[in-house]
Amino acid sequence: MTDFKLDNRYKAIVIGGSAGSFQGIVKILSNLPANFPLPIIMCLHRLKHVRNGFVEALSIKSIVEIVEPYDKEPIKKGKVYLAPSNYHMSTELGHYFSLSTEEMINNSRPAIDITLGTSAYVFRDKLIGILLSGANKDGGMGMKYIKDRGGLTIVQEPSECMIDTMPKAALSLTTIDHVLKIDDIAEFLKQLHKQYK
């Protein structure tokens, strides 16, 4: 097992994913240790006009609480947040969310670049960004923002992805600290958890 040589400087985790990422997300969330010390902020591409059901589907195997935040909802430790359908989700200074119905970016709303980019601005080197399987480039620029601001970057191993366009976009745009399979991402989060005990 890899030792990721982690410390407890991190304040938040952001995860982006699209086509082919659902199973991976479920696996990551279901392996998440109880009392996980950081907020997990997720932006996943999803059907625009299906407002309900996604949180429920993700929650089936997970013990942590997953919520689609309201506009201006404070970001709390140990909670998992999911960008609501048809809204962009930004992190604001002061650690709360803002939602918006601005134009689509990369054909997407929610756009991963927005969630990752604004989180990088707020959490700087205290942020971990994880980008999973997906069929477009959304999230690539977001990962670059995270790296440029000193955060830690992880993408899913392209060979494991159902569609590898998304992680490859990130790999071509910036330095990625770890290229990992889903099981190793789960292990990474367990090791991270131990740093906060």
Added chain:
Amino acid sequence: MTEIDIADLKKITEVVKSKYGYDFTNYAMSSFKRRISRILEMNNMSMETLMKKLYDPGFLDDFLNEITVNVTEMFRDPSFWRVLRDDVIPGILLNHQTIRIWHAGCSSGEEVFSMAIMLREMGLLDKVNIIATDLDTNILEKAKKGEYNLKNMELNEKNYIRYQGTSSLKDYFKESNGKAVLDKSLVENVSFRKHDLVKGDVFNKFDLVLCRNVMIYFNQTLQNEVLKNFHESLFKYGYLAIGSKESLIWCEIANKFIIVNNEEKIYKKIKD
């Protein structure tokens, strides 16, 4: 996307405020930043050029048009419109013979036309007084015209079908020059007016205020101010509809409202 300095944002808001009286100080930071960087990119402009342009009154309308977000749909959240039709409007009619409605931040008017279509199908359109306001005069002109891109109509029609209207959305528009031109008679009694929510003028009393996905562009301070204004603008037992992902939980005025539909975020004023 161009990264924008907070110091530059401050300069922009100061100029626009002192020169034209529009105050963007309490807009939500992340989206306001994106709007500014969008203006720079779309016009291929540097920050210095934008600063200079802001002193040209001819540029102000374009600036306001780009700063405000004008992405909207007809019958967005079809279930919301069903609740309006089945519960809210009948609820108002129990106490009032005519209905007064304010669309606050009406943008290009999709929700105004949705409302008018809903009311016509209910046989109530002539009993309703609608005022639709926005800060952006360009977009108000667009709303009055009721001409939308045909490619947007596909989504609008899907929403209308999910709303379960009594007709077909096609009955309310004609195609002309690649545009969908809405039936003007729908909005002949609608008053479109320029109004800045930030300034907080109370100009009338209403049975229903719709302000969906507008306050998300404001910070908490400004949201509180605007909600006070809505509270004052509503008759007692009047309704306030906000976006499905907005909430009054963190707002000072929450105790003067009760929630009548949590899923669709429809509130009722219960205290003066």
